[in-house]
Amino acid sequence: MTLKVGLIGCGRIAAKHVDSINKCNGIEIIGLSDINQNNIEKLKKQVHKNGYLRSFLNYKDLLRHDDVELIVITSSSNTHAEIAEAALKADKHVLVEKPLSLSLDDARKLNELSVKYNKHLLVSHQLRFLQVITMLKEMINKHSFGDIYYSAVTIELNRSEDYFKEAKWRGTWGLDGGMLLNQGIHLIDLMVWLMGDVDYVHGQIVKKNLIKETEDAAIGILSFRNGSKGIIQANTITQPNNLGISLKVFGEKGTVALRGDKLQIRDRWHVSNSQYNELTKLLGTEENEHVKMYEAIFKLMKEGKASTSLVTGETAIQSLETILAIYKSALDSKPIQLPLLSFETTDMESKY
Known part of the structure; x- marks a missing residue:
């Protein structure tokens, strides 16, 4: 088979x-x-x-x-x-x-x-297939954090002028789509998956680099329908090289703070009276999340077994829409309520 x-x-x-x-x-x-x-x-x-x-x-x-x-x-x-x-x-x-x-x-x-x-x-x-993320999702589903106040993601990377000169399509709204859609989307996808449906988005972008069209940095404030908040801070102008990525969740009964290329560094993992505090110590650090994704695809298509970590077209629209709402908010200088009726990255060309 x-x-x-x-x-x-x-x-x-x-x-x-x-x-x-x-x-x-x-x-x-x-x-x-x-x-x-x-x-x-x-x-x-x-x-x-x-x-x-x-x-x-x-x-x-x-x-x-x-x-x-x-x-x-x-x-x-x-x-x-x-x-x-x-x-x-x-x-x-x-x-x-x-x-x-x-x-x-x-x-x-x-x-x-x-x-x-x-x-x-x-x-x-x-990244949804990382052990630490699947455990975090399970904890949230079981209300281990109590009320979640807010989550935060950071993407602090360096993309040099040479990077954009290597391929003419990079850094263009029409062909590339922007820093959030390229470097930021994985963490934003995790935030939306963990936190739930987005209600309002307030976004701002910073554009300084003249060799490209798209943003150098972006800040997004999300209001979720469950009352929680989200903070997105992303850039590709970190000097002189990458600082990396991070994901944090702050709740009534606990705090989780992760960083590293595969969010393998646990700066904080504390949830009151939870078995997960001990279970997290058993998690490995060497993972190939792409392999796990393909194994899940095989099971879906050949065995009919669906993984909750697989991202369908329907669920992918949630993070895409959130990012496009950040862009539209920056373009219109006002908060944007979801769902968006329509938007595409080339709409940014009118101002940036």
Whole structure:
């Protein structure tokens, strides 16, 4: 019982997906597509496959093969929606590298298509599979914190001028989508997943770097429908290099503070009279969350077992909408109530 995969977009992030698939039993890449033949040839060397590996310069040629069950989209952000739509209409399940799209309308359309064609639409938000995050989610679901007052995430990274010069699409509203959609979305996805539905968003952005269009820093204040608050602070101008990421939850009965590339450093893990205080000491620090995600995808598609950590198109819209609301709030200089009627990253071009 093998899940057969076609991968579209053979750039840098694709290598991470291939490495993770190679480590999963029962998943096999049988086709690659990229507009650059050199990218295809480079990635071919990394794919573990016995026999012929198909490759195509036009992704639509890959979609025509009936034995391809799952399409993994790791192309540039501006192409995600177009390719995902074509894949769903070609009767394929789809996994999209974040973000799902740069347009809220496109994201909603993709979700509707997945329902119409009865196909899975998934988005790669692999941090949800970290042990510490699944435990934190379980604690919140069991009301271990009592009332949660607020949560906070920080993304403090460095992206140099050379980084943006390497690829012309980087740092553009139309092709890249912005710092929050690229570097910030994983932590924002965790916050929204842990805390619940967002009611209001108040956002501001800082734009100083003249070599690109998109923001250098962003601040978001979220009001959740359950009364909790959220604070988002993100930038790609931390000097001289990355400080990293962090996630904190402050509640009536406890506080959790995590940091590190995989949130593996626990600066604080205290919940009054909770078994989780001891259980957290048993958690490992070496994890491959991408592998866990693909293992969950295999179980979903081949065994019918759904993981609550898998991000569907419907749930991915929540974090996408939150980020777009931060942008719209900065654009309009006022708080924004969700749901948004419509917004896309190119709307920012009128002011920034």
